[in-house]
């Protein structure tokens with residue numbers, strides 16, 4: 001090596017990498033923040049997270065567990081008057097069997113997040129890997145997974161889940177796994193595969209082959225990182241899908257879940273309070289609003305990420 | 317023929333192209349490389365020049381086993397390239413045979429820093445410990461003129477100029493000290509002085525380690541300085557081959573002559589005549605059986621129209637030409 | 645008034661290791677109809693000059709000073725919207741490696757039609773006629789409009805890109821290494837075409853290349869850059885016959901040729917400059933055979949040694965000067 005008179009001390013590798021990572025994160029954040037939509041979405045999500053975090057604190061301080069427990073609670077002071085309209089004690093009223101609606105709403109946020117995020121992560125992990133593999137190998141492998149995806153897109157999987165729940169009880173975890181796996185092998189695979197195809201034909205893939213990379217090494221090091229941004233984007237949209245699916249299934253009472261926003265509406269419906277629409281609004285509006293708002297928030301974040309991921313929208 | 321480092325025997329590569337005539341699909345073939353035979357010796361630099369799209373890159377990719385030939389046989393150090401199995405044998409082959417890719421705007425992963433790109437072959441081949449890799453990469457970067465190397469290692473391709481990217485591509489191929497290198501226009505974006513430095517590096521490796529090169533270039537002056545022998549390709553066929561000085565001084569094939577007369581002259585007071593060649597490039601899709609150059613040739617005669625593409629024949633020892641009118 | 649007048653243009657890229665001084669105090673004027681060649685070492689800032697004057701810089705770039713006068717307007721003071729208009733009708737550019745910029749999924753003709761319609765109100769028919777005309781101009785068969793980029797050879801793609809740049813008859817066209825990927829016969833064709841078109845339309849051209857032989861064939865005047873600085877400007881014959889800057893002299897003598905004796909390739913001694921910490925004084929001094937004490941200390945300014953021949957050097961060479 002030539003002795004250089006450079007004033008630069010070589011930094012340790014890891015330090016440089018951390019710097020690079022932070023730099024990239026900062027740039028991407030700036031792009032994300034530029035589109036205000038994403039920030040709004042993020043704000044709403046944070047709000048829900050706060051709600052979720054506040055629930056156990058409230059339960060252990062101001063809320064008497066026997067009254068405010070979202071599943072087993074009952075307010076004896078209001079016997080006979082359930083469902084009670086909003087009051088100081090129950091800001092969003094009580095449901096037909098005397099439980100506090102606000103407590104239910106806050107408590108459920110946790111399961112909604114768990115479900116949405118788990119399902120989305122599973123589906124995107126599957127979609128990314130299967131998409132990359134299909135694009136890279138092509139041939140029979142590709143054909144098999146593409147037909148599978150077509151099949152799934154033809155077949156409404158809400159119906160499939162309804163059938164499944166008659167065979168086994170659908171708990172939250174099972175539901176998350178099922179939604180994740182089913183949508184992972186579905187449309188998202190096709191989208192990520194077409195993205196992977198544009199990466200596969202790049203000469204740097206050939207260069208990696210010549211350097212001695214095996215198929216799996218190339219998929220892992222070159223193809224997956226290059227479709228990752230798009231995967232991440234679809235993850236946001238998939239959260240929306242999962243939450244929505246859960247709501248629909250709970251509404252029809254198909255799920256073995258103790259409490260969720262869907263179940264809140266289901267309870268109202270079961271006990272016949274949904275008919276008089278405006279009168280008992282506190283039974284359905286908070287849960288319905290929460291579902292819509294959270295889905296919308298993830299959608300907005302997705303749109304915001306689109307500006308980061310999709311170079312088309314950038315300058316030049 | 318002596319058993320050299322690389323031999324090609326009757327190598328042909330066809331690419332299917334589909335044309336749609338109404339709903340009927342007609343299959344045609346691009347004859348990208350057509351019955352090519354040649355050999356490169358140990359420690360030799362063999363130049364390959366020719367028209368854009370004549371099949372130079374395809375030839376290179378066949379040699380490094382990125383493509384499989386439709387027909388013919390390729391051997392490197394006596395090993396049949398098409399028969400190499402996946403896994404260990406292939407990896408050992410990759411260790412020995414490298415390629416410098418043509419377009420540095422597309423052949424560098426935009427998410428990899430310069431270090432990631434150059435260290436990749438070392439990592440994949442399991443060479444050097446992590447700590448040594450940094451020093452090895454720094455060394456090769458300064459050898460290709462990216463100095464001081466610390467200021468380049470952690471840049472991304474978009475933070476480099478065209479010529480700097482090209483040097484990263486060279487460094488990636490040379491960092492594992494291969495035995496045979498397909499260099500596809502490695503210096504097209506470099507100015508003379510930096511190019512001279514890179515050429516020195518390639519020549520030094522050849523002298524010290526006996527590295528052989530297939531040097532693809534558009535620049536005849538570079539071919540003259542770098543190569544011992546050269547071949548001129550036209551639409552998938554080799555039309556002339558021989559020692560570089562000989563070919564440049566006494567070009568025989570009409571295409572080679574046109575090529576040489578089209579080289580720009582670094583003297584503003586000279587007005588060069590346009591090269592003696594007609595028409596535009598033909599696409600090599602199912603070409604007619606006659607001489608590939610027929611439609612553009614200023615010398616063609618009836619003998620060319622009546623016969624198939626001419627074979628390579630010796631006009632002088634070691635100087636081969638494929639032209640019916642070579643002796644006229 | 646010159647068509648384009650760069651005055652003290654200075655631009656740097658911010659990086660973690662400090663600013664990269666890619667364009668430093670570059671002053672240069674171009675007349676209407678003139679062809680100017682810009683040469684220099686790889687990485688010396690040629691592309692950066694073009695990108696700066698068109699204001700097409702990446703986020704980490706920063707124009708530190710100077711003005712860009714084009715037809716009497718300072719481009720650096722325009723709004724992004726006004727600038728977009730200039731980029732289309734006033735100055736257009738053929739980017740380095742532009743062949744890759746054609747979208748593989750659309751027909752080439754459609755891409756140019758779309759580009760035209762984005763800026764001009766023309767019907768489809770009119771726009772297509774215009775594209776056919778442009779194809780003729782660059783020597784492509786208008787039938788090729790219906791084909792996809794992958795059905796083009798490199799030379800054809802490059803000509804299509806040049807046709808796109810000519811679409812709105814710009815006053816100035818900047819071509820950044822437009823022929824490096826092409827063989828010499830196709831290159832010869834394109835250079836002849838460009839020269840014809842340029843004189844026909846009385847267009848100015850800035851031709852960026854590292855290849856001085858190509859520059860000799862297309863340009864009337866040459867600017868030589870070294871490490872972000874313009875070091876010599878003169879008409880083409882002067883630069884070739886009587887270069888005054890030691891770097892230009894090295895550049896001219898090192899050129900390999902297919903004619904004459906095979907001389908050993910002259911290599912500049914020392915290393916390419918580090919733009920993060922350019923040498924003090926004259927940036928060329930560590931590699932210059934004529935460097936003296938003043939060169940290491942003070943930066944030479946661009947001075948006229950002859951009318952129309954500017955050199956930034958303390959010891960300009962030739963004709964017994966100095």
Ligand SMILES: Nc1ncnc2c1ncn2[C@@H]1O[C@H](COP(=O)(O)OP(=O)(O)OP(=O)(O)O)[C@@H](O)[C@H]1O
Nearest residue numbers: 331346348367368369370371372373374375600798
């Ligand atoms: N994958 C492919 N499918 C179909 N045709 C191809 C493919 N790859 C190359 N070709 C065609 O084969 C011919 C030879 O291409 P190749 O890239 O080898 O040319 P080249 O000599 O390297 O040209 P250049 O100097 O422009 O790089 C061209 O006509 C090209 O269009």
Ligand SMILES: Nc1ncnc2c1ncn2[C@@H]1O[C@H](COP(=O)(O)OP(=O)(O)OP(=O)(O)O)[C@@H](O)[C@H]1O
Nearest residue numbers: 475476477478479657666686687688689690691692
């Ligand atoms: N986005 C960027 N960030 C940091 N440095 C950059 C960036 N873009 C270019 N550079 C640096 O600026 C210098 C000038 O680059 P430029 O692309 O203008 O060179 P050039 O003269 O066009 O060279 P070439 O002939 O190799 O294309 C180079 O040293 C390059 O490394």
Ligand code: SF4
Nearest residue numbers: 607613616620639640
């Ligand atoms: S064989 Fe005939 S057609 Fe072919 S190059 Fe020679 S003279 Fe021309």
Ligand SMILES: [Mg+2]
Nearest residue numbers: 372373418500
């Ligand atoms: Mg090629």
Ligand SMILES: [Mg+2]
Nearest residue numbers: 477478691740
């Ligand atoms: Mg450049």
